Amino acid sequence: xxxxxxxxxxxxxxxxxxxxxxxxxxxxxxxxxxxxxxxxxxxxxxxxxxxxxxxxxxxxxxxxxxxxxxxxxxxxxxxxxxxxxxxxxxxxxxxxxxxxxxxxxxxxxxxxxxxxxxxxxxxxxxxxxxxxxxxxxxxxxxxxxxxxxxxxxxxxxxxxxxxxxxxxxxxxxxxxxxxxxxxxxxxxxxxxxxxxxxxxxxxxxxxxxxxxxxxxxxxxxxxxxxxxxxxxxxxxxxxxxxxxxxxxxxxxxxxxxxxxxxxxxxxxxxxxxxxxxxxxxxxxxxxxxxxxxxxxxxxxxxxxxxxxxxxxxxxxxxxxxxxxxxxxxxxxxxxxxxxxxxx
Numbered sequence: 001x002x003x004x005x006x007x008x009x010x011x012x013x014x015x016x017x018x019x020x021x022x023x024x025x026x027x028x029x030x031x032x033x034x035x036x037x038x039x040x041x042x043x044x045x046x047x048x049x050x051x052x053x054x055x056x057x058x059x060x061x062x063x064x065x066x067x068x069x070x071x072x073x074x075x076x077x078x079x080x081x082x083x084x085x086x087x088x089x090x091x092x093x094x095x096x097x098x099x100x101x102x103x104x105x106x107x108x109x110x111x112x113x114x115x116x117x118x119x120x121x122x123x124x125x126x127x128x129x130x131x132x133x134x135x136x137x138x139x140x141x142x143x144x145x146x147x148x149x150x151x152x153x154x155x156x157x158x159x160x161x162x163x164x165x166x167x168x169x170x171x172x173x174x175x176x177x178x179x180x181x182x183x184x185x186x187x188x189x190x191x192x193x194x195x196x197x198x199x200x201x202x203x204x205x206x207x208x209x210x211x212x213x214x215x216x217x218x219x220x221x222x223x224x225x226x227x228x229x230x231x232x233x234x235x236x237x238x239x240x241x242x243x244x245x246x247x248x249x250x251x252x253x254x255x256x257x258x259x260x261x262x263x264x265x266x267x268x269x270x271x272x273x274x275x276x277x278x279x280x281x282x283x284x285x286x287x288x289x290x291x292x293x294x295x296x297x298x299x300x301x302x303x304x305x306x307x308x309x310x311x312x313x314x315x316x317x318x319x320x321x322x323x324x325x326x327x328x329x330x331x332x333x334x335x336x337x338x339x340x341x342x343x
Contacts, residue, residue, distance in 0.1 A: 004288060007281060011295040015072075018302040022068040023060055025310055030056050030064075039065075067199040068302060070207065071319075074196075074260050075270055075301025076294035077211035081253050082271025083278075083293050084218050087225040087286065088249050089154050096257040096271040099161035099250075100138035103168030105261040106192050108134020110172045113188050114179045127191075128203075132262040138164050139254040152246050154232070193318030194267035196305050207259050214256040215294055221245060222286040229284070267320045269327035270297055276331065 023039075024032045038057050081096035089098070097103070111117050112130035125133070145160035146152050172192075179185050218225070224245050227235035236242045274297045275289065282288040301319075304326065308317040 004282065007292060008295070011292065011299065014299050015295055015302075018299045019068055019072070022071065022302045022306050023064040025306060026059075026064065027314075028056075028059055030060060035060065062201075066201050066204055067196045067305065069204050070199045070264060071196050071301045071305045072298040073204070073207045073211045074264050074267060075274075075297035075299070075304075077207065077214065077256050077260050077297075078267065078271040078301075079274035079278075079293040079297025080211075080215055080218060080290055081257050083275040083286065083289055084225065084249055084253055085271070086275055087228045088246065089158055090229060090231070091158070092276065093272070095268075096253065097165075097266070097268070099142045099157065099254070100164035100168060101135040101254060101257045102261055102266040103165040103172070104138025105131040105135035105258065106266060107168045107171045107175070108132070108137070109191060109262075109265075110175045110188050113191075114175055114181070114184055128262040132258050134168070135258040135261055136254065138168055139250070139258070143250060151243055152250075190318055191265040193320035194265040194323075195308075195316070195318055196264055197309075197316055199264075203263050207263050210256050210259045214252045215290065217248070217252050219287065219290050221249070222290065225286040226284070265318075265320070267301070267323055269320075269323045269331070270301060273327040273331040274300060 020032055020035050023035045024030045030038075034056070038060050042057065042061050078096050082094070085094040085096060085098055086092060088094075109127050109131040111134075112125055112127050117125070117130070142157065142160040142164050143152070145164075146154075146156040148156070176185055176188065224235070224240050227238050227240050228242075228245075232242050275293050278289055278293045278296055282292050301323075304322045305319050307326075308319045308322045311317060311322075
């Protein structure tokens with residue numbers, strides 16, 4: 001078999017092992033071998049319309065599996081979004097939050113959770129929806145600033161993203177400082193660093209749809225993304241509809257990233273380090289980088305979440321702390337490798 005097939009096989013096996021480990025370990029230990037037996041039993045039970053019978057089955061199905069699946073989707077979705085954004089702006093330091101989505105989502109979530117929205121909106125919205133709308137507002141402002149007639153300038157896109165991110169971060173800081181409720185402030189700060197602690201099955205379906213759809217669209221645009229690494233003018237000369245593709249990429253990336261941030265908060269570095277790690281193994285072509293990045297990001301996030309909830313006794317860390325502590329040294333190591341190339 002070719003090297004790429006071996007990479008796929010290894011990552012798929014590692015993903016299955018990671019899902020099993022994420023479901024088995026926690027405050028209440030479940031034997032690793034029993035996890036897959038109980039999942040199979042649960043599948044049979046759902047066909048027969050039965051409910052979980054034992055405490056371990058309830059823990060596994062109602063608490064652990066939604067969390068593991070959401071971590072899988074978040075890691076894969078952020079990694080793929082990072083790949084696409086790096087190709088779009090031709091910058092190896094780009095990541096899914098570069099256009100202000102995370103800052104906008106943080107501002108929206110902070111306004112809602114701290115009770116600073118008008119009563120009519122507070123009764124209509126939920127925190128995930130408020131976060132999504134905040135991220136949507138931020139990316140819309142960035143797009144409107146960057147747009148010049150029918151074209152969207154990449155340079156303006158980056159500068160507008162930096163400006164809007166700073167503005168939304170200032171709003172979040174002001175909201176946090178103005179709130180008198182310290183417990184709510186702590187809860188908001190915990191969410192801002194990312195957490196899967198509140199995962200439920202009802203939260204899984206929307207990230208599943210957006211992330212899988214986004215991956216399929218991006219894989220379909222693989223040749224366009226390869227051309228974008230050469231520059232917009234060469235891509236246009238090769239026959240690609242550059243402006244249309246840019247709008248599609250921005251819309252899909254905003255949808256995927258906004259949905260994930262609304263569900264689990266802001267988890268950094270995954271969309272930055274995973275694409276670089278994958279390129280060092282697969283090379284530059286996006287038809288290989290995108291699916292491998294999804295699998296690698298999923299594995300990385302499941303283990304980061306497992307470390308976050310088991311490292312300290314009777315206490316859970318925000319996942320963003322774990323991804324930063326683990327990811328930054330690895331990223332610096334990749335940058336020091338002479339063989340590594342971005343494009």
